[in-house]
């Protein structure tokens with residue numbers, strides 16, 4: 012391909028995620044097959060070795076997530092991909108990654124649960140699991156996307172955030188997004204920023220403290236196998252990475268794990284907005300549901316209705332101030348999602364008038380439609396169905 | 397290499413009870429690494445959760461103290477990302493054979509180059525003396541107050557059946573043999589399993605009225621015999637010690653290099 016020629020493809024969302032991961036420098040993937048995420052593993056099995064990276068199919072999702080933690084500590088940008096049942100199994104090691112501050116990316120292409128649920132049908136009900144699936148106080152970053160192109164872009168972002176803040180980042184996609192095909196333009200290398208891992212400048216022979224923050228708060232890493240030898244544990248630990256039960260140290264670490272993410276809500280917020288300036292009715296949505304919301308907004312705007320859409324690409328940390336600001340002049344807020352109101356609960360806490368926040372949902376394994384949204388809006392507007 | 401550079405003096409004293417067998421394995425391992433002249437920056441130790449798993453804090457290698465039962469998959473990720481590392485994976489009997497049992501058989505099957513050490517005290521030490529899959533029928537434990545009705549795994553047979561290419565068993569009493577076996581296991585290219593029968597005087601010994609560390613070590617002396625020995629031939633009730641398997645099979649990281657070569661050729 013010549014330098015001027017654009018790399019344009021017509022691909023599934025899952026493949027866009029793979030392309031984004033490779034663009035961001037992914038070098039290690041461990042996974043276990045599960046619909047509707049399997050294409051991610053399949054594409055990486057083919058493409059990772061082409062760039063000298065490693066693909067491994069482990070014995071289960073627990074092992075996959077563990078292998079990702081290990082490979083990341085050994086210096087590779089690392090990722091795994093799964094769906095609900097596997098996401099449940101990964102929670103143990105996601106907690107480990109949060110505690111030990113291991114950069115990594117976890118893709119959950121959501122399907123309907125609980126349990127095996129509907130293996131091939133769409134849902135968005137893992138929102139709270141992404142935030143609270145693993146035990147103990149911690150924070151985490153979760154991103155979504157509503158186009159194949161955006162799946163590429165947020166995947167790159169996920170790696171950048173994981174590396175910059177030494178945290179697991181969840182990519183919360185869904186069955187519709189994973190499987191739909193759309194045009195994908197892969198930008199030339201260098202066009203999108205790619206964050207490289209911050210490695211320590213501590214010289215050989217000088218003590219390296221893996222958990223001693225620099226002045227700017229960042230924790231430079233050292234790859235396993237490089238000169239510095241240090242300890243990593245899932246126990247509360249000191250600056251050496253060695254276990255401690257000292258209340259002050261434990262308290263400090265809890266606050267650090269939470270604050271490094273919750274204190275950066277603005278920095279981490281990614282969103283898209285459509286016709287919000289004068290909107291009386293504001294829709295809030297994300298993932299494939301946001302496509303239906305967008306469609307409804309476009310058709311209603313043509314009829315002169317003052318309706319707009321706020322698409323949240325960052326769900327966690329929840330961008331409370333952004334939501335309050337963008338809905339400040341709205342008469343009604345409609346949260347469109349495929350669960351029983353997981354993001355709606357967050358929106359209600361964020362806005363000044365929670366009584367005017369309504370849920371438009373579908374929990375039957377099918378995509379929520381513009382008609383579904385229109386029906387709820389008509390009821391609220393007093394126009395009947 | 398100075399021996400002191402192999403340990404983290406800062407983190408001592410260790411957490412183990414007086415007379416615990418885990419320390420014997422640590423001691424033997426450090427001497428082996430020292431004697432083999434292995435560069436500590438080439439050494440990586442990954443452990444799970446348990447008294448035995450704490451060993452990773454004390455060695456001055458690259459160390460990862462992971463989750464209960466998850467040492468092997470974490471180590472697999474490290475090894476695949478950095479195949480030049482010498483991996484040592486110590487595990488408790490519960491760690492390796494109960495919660496980590498699935499990971500264990502699959503690591504054997506892959507034949508990924510690492511040395512797994514099963515520190516078998518036949519009890520869950522860290523949680524205070526519950527029975528493990530290696531306790532065996534008739535053992536007393538806090539969760540088997542009327543004696544265990546569970547048969548045990550034979551860790552050696554399990555490793556062998558799952559495809560490990562080096563499989564050995566010894567005890568904390570036989571320290572010279574332990575060092576010899578660990579040396580061979582580390583030298584072996586492929587997945588090595590070394591079961592070390594160690595004493596937990598605090599829970600196993602006390603619960604089962606088998607005495608303290610000395611009595612437990614005497615038990616290992618009197619109830620085991622080397623493979624191929626007359627003693628073993630004459631008494632089938634003895635537990636065999638020695639190297640059960642030592643064979644060649646393609647190693648996983650090397651095989652993956654072939655995958656990379658094939659993939660690059662396709663471009």
Ligand SMILES: Cc1ncc(C[n+]2csc(CCOP(=O)(O)OP(=O)(O)O)c2C)c(N)n1
Nearest residue numbers: 445446447448464488489490491520521522
């Ligand atoms: C998921 C999970 N389940 C249970 C525990 C509690 N736990 C900690 S160590 C342990 C067993 C330790 O026994 P073993 O692996 O034999 O090691 P030992 O302490 O005897 O050396 C258990 C059950 C845990 N930490 N994590």
Ligand code: SF4
Nearest residue numbers: 412413416447521596
């Ligand atoms: S409880 Fe048993 S295994 Fe744990 S340190 Fe004490 S003697 Fe060792």
Ligand SMILES: [Mg+2]
Nearest residue numbers: 488489519521
């Ligand atoms: Mg034990």
